[in-house]
Amino acid sequence: MKNVLTIAGSDSSGGAGIQADIKTFAAHGVFGLSVITAVTAQNTQGVFAVQDITPDMIAKQMDAIFSDIDVAAVKIGMVSQSDSITTIAAKLREWGARNIVADTVMVSSSGYHLLNPAAEATLVRELLPLAAVVTPNIPEAEVITGRSIFTLADMEEAARVIFALGPQSVLMKGGHLEGDSIDILFDGHSFVYLDARRIVTKNTHGTGCTLSSAIAANLSRGLAAADAVAAAKAYITGAIEHSLSMGKGAGPTHHFYDLYKKAGMRCD
Numbered sequence: 001m002k003n004v005l006t007i008a009g010s011d012s013s014g015g016a017g018i019q020a021d022i023k024t025f026a027a028h029g030v031f032g033l034s035v036i037t038a039v040t041a042q043n044t045q046g047v048f049a050v051q052d053i054t055p056d057m058i059a060k061q062m063d064a065i066f067s068d069i070d071v072a073a074v075k076i077g078m079v080s081q082s083d084s085i086t087t088i089a090a091k092l093r094e095w096g097a098r099n100i101v102a103d104t105v106m107v108s109s110s111g112y113h114l115l116n117p118a119a120e121a122t123l124v125r126e127l128l129p130l131a132a133v134v135t136p137n138i139p140e141a142e143v144i145t146g147r148s149i150f151t152l153a154d155m156e157e158a159a160r161v162i163f164a165l166g167p168q169s170v171l172m173k174g175g176h177l178e179g180d181s182i183d184i185l186f187d188g189h190s191f192v193y194l195d196a197r198r199i200v201t202k203n204t205h206g207t208g209c210t211l212s213s214a215i216a217a218n219l220s221r222g223l224a225a226a227d228a229v230a231a232a233k234a235y236i237t238g239a240i241e242h243s244l245s246m247g248k249g250a251g252p253t254h255h256f257y258d259l260y261k262k263a264g265m266r267c268d
C-alpha cells in the first residue's frame with residue numbers, strides 16, 4: 001500500500017484539514033500519515049481559535065516519518081507562520097520528498113485568516129518551487145499574482161503567472177466564480193479544462209482540502225499529473241454531490257457514499 005502524508009492543520013469539526021485529508025486517503029486506498037501544523041477550534045459555522053504547533057515539533061514529526069517510512073506523496077495544507085513554512089520546505093528538501101501537492105490555504109471559507117498575511121510571500125517563495133501541483137483558489141491566486149480574476153481568461157493568465165513561480169503545474173480552481181465549477185490545469189505548455197456542473201449546496205466545507213489530497217493519493221499511485229487531477233476532480237464532485245447537512249453552517253463533503261450505498265445505508 002502507498003503511504004501518503006498530509007502536512008496541515010486539524011479541524012475539530014472533521015470537514016477540512018487533516019481530518020478531510022485522512023478520509024480522502026482512506027477512500028483512495030492509500031495509507032494516511034500526518035504532520036499537524038496547528039490545532040483549530042472550528043465547526044461548520046467558523047474558526048474560533050488556532051494554536052500553532054512549534055516549528056521544532058513540526059520538524060520532529062517529519063523526521064519521525066521520513067526516517068522510517070517510504071512516503072509516496074505529500075499534500076501540504078494549512079501552515080500559518082513563516083518559520084513553520086521554512087522548516088517544512090527545508091525538511092521536504094532534506095528528505096527528498098516526491099509528488100508534493102501544495103494547497104495554498106490562506107483564508108477559510110468562513111473568513112478566518114489561516115495563513116498569517118505576513119507569511120504569504122514565504123509560502124510562495126518556499127513551497128511553490130517544491131510542488132508537482134499547486135492548487136490555488138481564486139482569492140488565493142489574486143493574492144499571489146496581485147491581479148483580480150473575473151473570467152476564465154483571467155484564470156489562465158493567473159495560472160501562467162503562478163507557474164512562473166516554480167511549480168511543475170498549476171491547478172487554478174474556479175469554485176469561486178459564477179456558473180459551472182471549472183478548474184484549469186496548466187503545465188507550462190497547455191491548458192486542460194476540468195468542467196463540472198455547479199452543485200447547489202451550502203455544504204462545501206473542506207472541498208479544497210479534499211481535492212488536493214485526492215490529487216496526492218492519485219500521484220502516489222503513479223498517475224501523471226493530468227490524470228491525477230482529472231480523477232480528483234471527479235472525486236470532489238461526487239463528494240460535494242453527497243455532502244452532509246451537519247451542524248448549523250457549511251457541512252462537510254462525503255467520502256464514503258459508494259460504500260454506504262453498497263451496504264444499503266442512507267448516505268445523505
Ligand SMILES: Nc1ncnc2c1ncn2[C@@H]1O[C@H](COP(=O)(O)OP(=O)(O)O)[C@@H](O)[C@H]1O
Nearest residue numbers: 137173174175176181182197198199207208211
Ligand atoms: N458548488 C460546487 N459544485 C461543484 N464543484 C464545486 C463547487 N464548489 C467548489 N467546487 C469544486 O471544488 C474544488 C475546490 O473548490 P474551490 O471552492 O475553488 O476551492 P477552495 O475549497 O480552496 O476554496 C474545485 O474543483 C471546485 O471547482
Ligand SMILES: Cc1ncc(COP(=O)(O)O)c(N)n1
Nearest residue numbers: 009016017078108109205206
Ligand atoms: C485546518 C483547516 N485547514 C483548511 C481549511 C480550509 O477549508 P475551507 O476553505 O473549506 O474552510 C480549514 N477550514 N481548516
